[in-house]
Amino acid sequence: MTELTTAYERLRAMIGTSGPPTRGRVDRRDFVRFALAADDPDPIPEDVAPPIFVSSVQEWGTGRPMSALRADGTGSERTGWLPLDGFRLMGGGQDLDLHEPVFDGTELTISCTLEDxxxxxxxxGPFLVLFLVTTYRKPDGTTVVTCRETPIVRAA
Structure with missing residues (x-):
């Protein structure tokens, strides 16, 4: 049995489980930084997050030191709970449902679930495709964004 097959079996046993939820607050400064990084010529005319800003939030705060990340640079709060140490993760795509705008000062809870x-x-060679669903909710439970993504996992 290869390491990838072992990881596959461990992940199969985790289908339907979620990592620990994380909470944080979004603000206009981050919206503007995001828009400028995307080369938007008119960054944030209002205090509303750009449509794909919310799904780009990997964790709150300044992030983790390099020593706390996997060798490929991944391992944020959102996906660090998955047993993928020693593997490379690559983006395989996202499908976003934008339920309502997100405004400056909104408190959000992020919850990521392994669906398949x-x-x-x-x-x-062999690789894994993960099917993750991440929800972004306001304190009253209202979902503002649902992100379905398919990261690809390869041997290091």
């Missing part, structure tokens, strides 16, 4: 995992064979 597939073991695939590619031209350069």
């Amino acid at each position: 995992v597939s073991l695939k064979q590619g031209r350069s």
Whole structure:
């Protein structure tokens, strides 16, 4: 059994589980930084987050030191709970449902759930596809964004 197959079996047993929720507050300064990084010529005319800003939040605060990340630079609060040490993660795409605008000062809770995992064979070898659903909610429980994403997991 390869390390990837072992990881696949461990992840299969975790389907339906969620990592620990994280909480934080979004603010206009971060909206503007995000818009400027995306080369938006008119960054944030109002105190509303750019549509894809919310799903870009990996964790709150300044982030983790390099020593706390996986070798590939991943391992944020949002996905660090998945047993993927020793593997490389790559973005495989996102599907966003934007339920309502997010305004400056909004408190959000992020919750990420492993919905499924597939073991695939590619031209350069086997890989895993994770199916994650991350929800972003206000304190009253209202979901503002639902993000379905499919990170790809390869041997290091």
